[in-house]
Amino acid sequence: MAVLLIAEVANGALAVDATAKALTAAKALGDVTVLCAGASCGGAAEEAAKLDGVSKVLCADDAAYGNGLAEPVADLVVSLAGGFSHIVAPSTAFAKNVAPRVAALLDVMVLSDVTAVVDADTFERPIYAGNAIQTVKSSDATKVLTVRTSTFDAAGEGGSAAVEAAAAAGNPGLSEWVEDKVAESDRPELTSAGIVVSGGRGVGSEESFELIEKLADKLGGAVGASRAAVDSGYAPNDLQVGQTGKVVAPDLYIAAGISGAIQHLAGMKDSKIIVAINKDEEAPIFQVADFGLVADLFDAVPELTEKLG
C-alpha cells in the first residue's frame, strides 16, 4: 500500500516534529511518499528526505502554496492522490483545514485526530473530548486521515529519499492571504515540549502570567493556558490546551489555577506526570493529577521556581 504524507511546512521550513510523528503512523500503513508544498520548499523537502522510512519526497514549489490556503493545497493533493491508498497528515491547524476538503473532493470521509492505527482500514479516534475512544473501519477507497501527534513517537533520521519536483495544480483564486500574526518565542514549541506549564483563570491577569512563564523557563518548558486564560487575554490563543486547542502529552504537565474542565483535560490528560496547583481542594483537576498541591498559586509557583534547579 502507498501512503501520501502531507508534510507540515511553515515559512519554507519543515515542522520536523509534527511531520516525523505523523510519519510513524503513516509507516504502519505502507510505503511513504512525503509531499512538501510551499512557496519555496526545497529546504523542507531536503529535511523530509532525511527522515527514516520515507521512500520519496515530492516538492511542490509555487507561490500559491506559501501561506497554506486550503483551496490550492487541496487541489494539489487531489491531483497527486491517484495510486495512494492513504493520505495522512499531522493534526495541525493547517491539515485540519485542508484534509476534510481533500476528502470531500475524493468523495470519502475524513478520519480526524487518529490516535491508533489498528490495520489499513481500522483506526481509533477520541470523541466527546476524549471521554470515549471509537474504533472505526473505513469502507472508502482512499483513507484520508489526520493523526494526533501527541500519541505517536517521532520517526528518527537516517533516510536518504530522492526528492522530485511535483507540478503545481493551479490556484482557483478563491481566497488570498493578508497577514500572519505569529507569536515569536524562544521557548520550546507547546506540542513537542517535554515539560509544559499552564496557567488558568486563577492567574488573574496578563501581568501575573509571567509567574507561569518564569516557572516554564526555569524548567526549559513550554507555556500553555486554559481557554478562560486565553479568553481573558492573559495568554495568546495559540497557547490554548484542550478539546479545541492543542493536545499535548509531555513528560510533565503543571496546571496552575486551572479547574480541570473536561474540555481542558481533553488536551492534557495523556501527559506522563500531571501536577495541579489550585487553592480549591475540590477542583476536578486533582482527579487527574499525580501530585496535587492545594495552595495559592501566587505563593506556590514562585516558590517552586525559586527552589527548582
Add this chain to the structure above:
Amino acid sequence: MKVLVPVKRVIDYNVKVRVKADGSGVDLANVKMSMNPFDEIAVEEAIRLKEAGKAEEVVVVSIGVKQAQETLRTALAMGADRAILINAADDVHQDIEPLAVAKLLKAVVDEEQPQLVIAGKQSIDNDMNATGQMLAALLGWGQATFASEVEIDGGAATVTREVDGGLQTIKVNLPAIITADLRLNEPRYASLPNIMKAKKKPLEEKTAADYGVDVSPRLEIVKTGEPAERAAGIKVGSVDELIAKLKEAGAV
C-alpha cells in the same frame, strides 16, 4: 445577502459522558441535549451581520433526528428568521457523518442560494472538525475556518483565523464558508418574548431522501470504549514535598 447557518443538536457540554456497556456508543437516552456551542457562535455572528445591515435573512438548518427541532427553535429565538429540519435518522444515537451532512447542506445551498454559510468549527460530540471544509469543497467555494474575527465588505470576507502559530488573516471571495471558533463572539441568550415569537417562525421539515442524498455511513463503528483511566494520584503538603516527589519520579 442571505446567510445559512447549520446547527447541530449535541449532548450538552456540561454533561458527563457515559460509554454504553455494550461498547456500541455513548449513552444519549435521557441526556440533556443542546445546540453545539460553536453553532451558537455561528448563529450569533449571522444575526449580528443582519443587525449591521449586511445580511437580510438568516436561515438555520439542522440534520438529524426530529428532536433537532428544539435546536432550531433556539436559533430562531436568538434571532434567525427561518429554519429547515432535515430528518435523516430515527435513533438519537445515529450520528450523520460530515460528508453526508455536507452533501445535504450543498443541496440546501443550491436551493437557497446564500452568499455565506457560517458553520461551527467542530461538533463537540464527534469532534470531526470537517463539515465546513467538506461543504466548501463540494460547492467549489473558498473557506475561512477557525474564525475569530469576520468583516464583510462588498464581495469578500476578511477573516482572522486561529492557527497553530497565532493568528492568520485571509480574504475570501463570497460566496464562502466560514467556520466559527470560540472567540468570534459571545452568543446572546434568547429572551422570553423572543422564545415565544420563535414558535411562530417558519420551520420547514424535509427528509434526506427529498434531496436524494444517501446518508449511510462510510465509517463503521467497530467499538466505543472508555479512555484509559489514570491511576489515582496523591496530594502533597508543600512545595518542598512536591519537588521531592518530582525528583523521585525523575520528572525534574
